Amino acid sequence: MPASRVQRVAAYVVCVEDGQVLLSRLTPRFGSRWTLPGGGVEHTEHPADAAVREAAEESGLEVRIDGLLTVDSLHLVRDHITGAEMDHHAIRIVYAGTVVGGTLRNEVDGSSDTAAWVPVAALDGLDQVSLVKIGMDAWRAAGPDLPGAGVVEGAG
Template identity: 50%
Template sequence: MHEELRVAAYAVCVRDGMMLLARWVAGDGSKRWTLPGGGMDHGEDPYDTVVREAEEETGYAVRPVTLLGVDSIRRTYPRRLGTTADFHGLRIVYEAEVTGGELRHETNGSTDLAAWHPLESVTGLDRVGLVDVGLTLWRRRPADGRAADAGS
């Protein structure tokens, strides 16, 4: 089994009762809302990652203001040539505020739309689980920053 580790940083941006989300386009063409953010480049600080990724996906300049927590996921999936991947994702979640820029959609990236959604309607969106993790961390602010504990 091939082991894969992906470290990523994401932003929870809430303003005036609205949450900023980006619509992720999966490899199979399906689309679901997610937090702005993404994978760290080698040698990059997570703070810089979330700033870069949020701008790429939404057009906004953001400033991380609080480290909300860290979420860890693991799953297996089939790879080419009949092999299997053991995937481990480490997701660093910040609260961030918009400091500039203008809302726009990413082109030629992993997302195709960016939009503000009323907080009360987010749970009704077709979304990835990370959105719920981010909302829970933002609302509960667990002292240990563990997203797994935030849901209990």
């Protein structure tokens, strides 16, 4: 095992409107796969505030947090891009959210390079990180209890 161990807490948001989910695409350095908008929680920052901040950084959109969907834990022992050994523990907090303002745009000089509304029905054919499925499954399970949450026609 590698000498250093890393634990990272990050917060993400699932925003679904009109049968589409807001996603951001990671830069090639991180594998060019689609993910939920979000990222690392800064020291003393509330995770919900981190999800709002990261969504704005990655997409230009202002998001309101509607509720907690799930908390996921992921332990990585090998970098999926380089194959290098690692000891990385990711704690991923996923919220349901609603876009309340802003203009969709791509992040510049960040961990993502594209922000887009993607049809929920097209997610199965998309190159994505596991968090997208985890977040969408939790969003579907929330049903009508959260604004905007529940089953989307054609979402499977």
